[in-house]
Amino acid sequence: xxxxxxxxxxxxxxxxxxxxxxxxxxxxxxxxxxxxxxxxxxxxxxxxxxxxxxxxxxxxxxxxxxxxxxxxxxxxxxxxxxxxxxxxxxxxxxxxxxxxxxxxxxxxxxxxxxxxxxxxxxxxxxxxxxxxxxxxxxxxxxxxxxxxxxxxxxxxxxxxxxxxxxxxxxxxxxxxxxxxxxxxxxxxxxxxxxxxxxxxxxxxxxxxxxxxxxxxxxxxxxxxxxxxxxxxxxxxxxxxxxxxxxxxxxxxxxxxxxxxxxxxxxxxxxxxxxxxxxxxxxxxxxxxxxxxxxxxxxxxx
Amino acid sequence: xxxxxxxxxxxxxxxxxxxxxxxxxxxxxxxxxxxxxxxxxxxxxxxxxxxxxxxxxxxxxxxxxxxxxxxxxxxxxxxxxxxxxxxxxxxxxxxxxxxxxxxxxxxxxxxxxxxxxxxxxxxxxxxxxxxxxxxxxxxxxxxxxxxxxxxxxxxxxxxxxxxxxxxxxxxxxxxxxxxxxxxxxxxxxxxxxxxxxxxxxxxxxxxxxxxxxxxxxxxxxxxxxxxxxxxxxxxxxxxxxxxxxxxxxxxxxxxxxxxxxxxxxxxxxx
Numbered sequence: 243x244x245x246x247x248x249x250x251x252x253x254x255x256x257x258x259x260x261x262x263x264x265x266x267x268x269x270x271x272x273x274x275x276x277x278x279x280x281x282x283x284x285x286x287x288x289x290x291x292x293x294x295x296x297x298x299x300x301x302x303x304x305x306x307x308x309x310x311x312x313x314x315x316x317x318x319x320x321x322x323x324x325x326x327x328x329x330x331x332x333x334x335x336x337x338x339x340x341x342x343x344x345x346x347x348x349x350x351x352x353x354x355x356x357x358x359x360x361x362x363x364x365x366x367x368x369x370x371x372x373x374x375x376x377x378x379x380x381x382x383x384x385x386x387x388x389x390x391x392x393x394x395x396x397x398x399x400x401x402x403x404x405x406x407x408x409x410x411x412x413x414x415x416x417x418x419x420x421x422x423x424x425x426x427x428x429x430x431x432x433x434x435x436x437x438x439x440x441x442x443x444x445x446x447x448x449x450x451x452x453x454x455x456x457x458x459x460x461x462x463x464x465x466x467x468x469x470x471x472x473x474x475x476x477x478x479x480x481x482x483x484x485x486x487x488x489x490x491x492x493x494x495x496x497x498x499x500x501x502x503x504x505x506x507x508x509x510x511x512x513x514x515x516x517x518x519x520x521x522x523x524x525x526x527x528x529x530x531x532x533x534x535x536x537x538x539x540x541x542x543x
Numbered sequence: 544x545x546x547x548x549x550x551x552x553x554x555x556x557x558x559x560x561x562x563x564x565x566x567x568x569x570x571x572x573x574x575x576x577x578x579x580x581x582x583x584x585x586x587x588x589x590x591x592x593x594x595x596x597x598x599x600x601x602x603x604x605x606x607x608x609x610x611x612x613x614x615x616x617x618x619x620x621x622x623x624x625x626x627x628x629x630x631x632x633x634x635x636x637x638x639x640x641x642x643x644x645x646x647x648x649x650x651x652x653x654x655x656x657x658x659x660x661x662x663x664x665x666x667x668x669x670x671x672x673x674x675x676x677x678x679x680x681x682x683x684x685x686x687x688x689x690x691x692x693x694x695x696x697x698x699x700x701x702x703x704x705x706x707x708x709x710x711x712x713x714x715x716x717x718x719x720x721x722x723x724x725x726x727x728x729x730x731x732x733x734x735x736x737x738x739x740x741x742x743x744x745x746x747x748x749x750x751x752x753x754x755x756x757x758x759x760x761x762x763x764x765x766x767x768x769x770x771x772x773x774x775x776x777x778x779x780x781x782x783x784x785x786x787x788x789x790x791x792x793x794x795x796x797x798x799x800x801x802x803x804x805x806x807x808x809x810x811x812x813x
Contacts, residue, residue: 282736290812297734299616299726307722314719314763321714322766337762344755344788345726348748349734351795355744356737358800361812367805405715411722460807 250398251494254390255487258417261386262482263475265305265417266425268379270433270470271372271463272296272346274304275422277430282353283450285362291454292365294372294463295353296346301426304345305383305418306411312338312384313391313410320396320406327392335385342380343373372463387413390486417482424481428474433466439534488512547797549743554601558682561598562651565591565689569647572693573702582768586776588697589757592690593750593783596727599686600749604732604742606679615736618683619729623721625661626687629654630695631704631712633688638704646702650692651685658684687728694720694760697776700768710767719763723756744794751791754784 268274273281274296284291298304312334319330347369354364391409394402402409434452435444456465492508552560568591575584599622607615633650637643662680665671673679696702698720699710711717731749732740757780764773796802800809 286738288812290808292808297736298730299619299733303616303620303722303725307726310718310722311759314716314759317715318762318765337759341755341759344784345730345734345752348730348751348788348791351792351799352731352735352744352748353737355795355799356735356740358739358798360738361800361809363801363803363806363809364795364799365803365805405713407715407718409715411718454808 247398247494250393251487251490254393254490255483257386257390258486259479259483261383261390261417261479262420262424263471263479264379264382264386265301265421265482266478267467267471267475268376268383269296269301269421269426270429270474271376271379271467272298272349273429273463273466274298275301276426277434280430280434280450280452282357284452284454285357285360285450287450288360289450289452289454290360290362291452292368292460292462293452293454293466294346294368294376295350296376297349297353298342298345300418301422302415302418304342305421306414307345308338308342308380308384309387309391309410309414309417310407311341312388313406316388316392317406320392327396328389331385331388331392334388335381338384339377339381343377346373346376368462375464375467383417384410384414387417416485420482420485421478425470425474425478428477429466429470432474433469547793549741549794549797551742552601552746554605554678554682557598557601561595561682561686561689564594565598565686565693566647566651567591568594569689569693569696569702572696572700573644576700582700582772583775585697585700585764585768585772586757586761586779588693588695589753589760589776589780590783592693592697592724592756593753595686595690595693596749596753597746599683599690599728600731600746601742602679602682602686603729604740604745605675606673606683607732609673609675615733616725616729619687619725619733621661622658622680622683622687622728623691623725625657625684626654626691626724627717627721629657629684629688630692631708633692634702634704634707643702643704646704647689647692650688654688655681655685658682683728687724690724690727691720694724694756698760698764698767700772714763714767716760716763716767719759723752723759727752727756739798741794741798744791744798747787747791747794751784751787754780754782754787756780758784 272294278297281293281295315334315337316330319325319333354362387410391406395406436453454461492505496504498505568587572584572588576582603618606618629650633653634646637646637649658681659677662677666676695707695711698716699706727749730752731745734748735745758777761773761776761780764776
């Protein structure tokens with residue numbers, strides 16, 4: 243273990259934290275991924291809305307696209323023109339944000355136009371003020387991921403054998419998958435259905451009955467970012483940041499070649515400790531808040 | 544507002560456009576590059592890919608109309624995955640026989656057979672029971688393979704297996720082709736999903752993403768074929784993207800219930 247290796251490990255963890263948080267907020271502003279089905283259903287059950295409908299695949303493929311595009315630009319600048327690494331990452335992230343803007347606008351236009359029979363209008367002001375904030379978050383995500391890829395390939399020794407676009411693609415899929423499984427619940431479960439009782443779950447009857455009105459006026463996607471930035475975003479960041487940090491940490495502290503057994507044992511310990519903590523959290527939440535008042539025993543499926 | 548005229552194309556028509564457009568485009572790229580001894584005509588490869596995208600986006604649209612809401616990206620990824628394997632396989636086999644020029648044909652035939660087999664497995668073994676699964680996956684796999692091959696040819700400027708491995712696979716640009724190509728195929732139907740989806744709007748969206756992919760791959764080709772030919776790809780890609788984006792916007796305006804600058808919910812929903 244050396245100080246430089248540990249510093250790089252901490253930097254990668256910090257970058258991953260920021261990337262995870264911004265990734266989740268970006269998907270929440272656009273109502274992408276899992277909560278998107280409810281936004282899509284809302285108009286179909288008679289609730290047209292003013293919420294952005296950014297249907298660009300799931301989060302893993304779309305983030306893989308932004309990160310791969312950012313890394314391709316960085317790769318071209320570094321390999322072709324020997325540009326400074328940081329500048330290359332900035333240029334790459336800017337290109338990724340532009341790609342994201344185009345895809346987001348086309349998804350909003352397409353999905354809204356395909357619901358014409360349910361009277362879902364296209365609001366141009368939503369495109370004008372929501373798309374830039376989606377692009378801004380995508381910029382942050384792809385910048386952080388590109389920097390992680392650059393650190394792995396150009397800074398750390400031994401250099402990672404893969405070229406950075408491939409590493410960007412893999413990190414993009416990872417950050418998207420973690421954002422989809424951690425942060426989306428906060429938006430889809432808590433924000434879209436604010437008035438349901440704790441423990442009720444999402445009844446089929448409630449499908450599409452999302453909250454469309456805000457404290458004042460109609461709810462828009464920027465309100466959702468305000469809400470999700472308080473808990474869902476940071477949680478996703480923590481999830482992704484810890485994944486990257488702890489995994490790097492165990493191979494930095496223990497030499498992966500001579501002390502492989504310790505590194506593997508440490509990995510198993512992390513998995514075990516987190517599972518036990520999860521179990522404790524679930525039990526204590528059930529004790530404190532449960533059961534749901536309308537609970538009448540388990541129904542045989 | 545002036546009434547925008549749409550179009551309606553049959554799957555068989557689109558298949559013919561896709562096969563002829565992409566194969567002719569690939570040969571044109573390689574032939575013109577070889578004749579002039581430059582890489583200037585590499586941008587034609589990306590235009591050839593647009594025909595394949597048109598064909599593939601329609602096949603995804605047909606399969607996924609059977610209620611595969613969340614399966615749309617999965618279907619696109621499946622086709623792109625098959626395409627990445629098929630493209631290498633076809634080029635390698637052609638190279639081993641010392642007949643590199645037949646690469647696209649071998650690749651196309653292999654990809655379509657591959658797609659048909661996977662489609663049969665889905666229907667017969669996994670019991671998807673989607674009537675056009677075999678045909679749809681055959682089209683999807685064939686189209687995606689031709690698109691991946693055309694983009695690879697435009698990045699390397701030739702059909703040589705070794706050169707494509709060196710410029711597309713070893714540089715990692717395959718990752719970009721994989722994800723951008725997949726997007727061009729499945730994003731159109733995914734973005735236009737809904738009961739009022741129209742074929743012309745979906746396909747124009749596909750062309751728009753194809754133009755965007757051309758722009759992105761133009762940037763990649765700066766390090767593979769040189770600055771001047773790459774700039775040609777970038778400029779043509781941007782022009783195509785802009786043209787199709789404006790067209791797509793007009794089609795969305797045509798189909799939407801209303802397009803308003805700002806406003807509250809429709810009176811019926813307040």
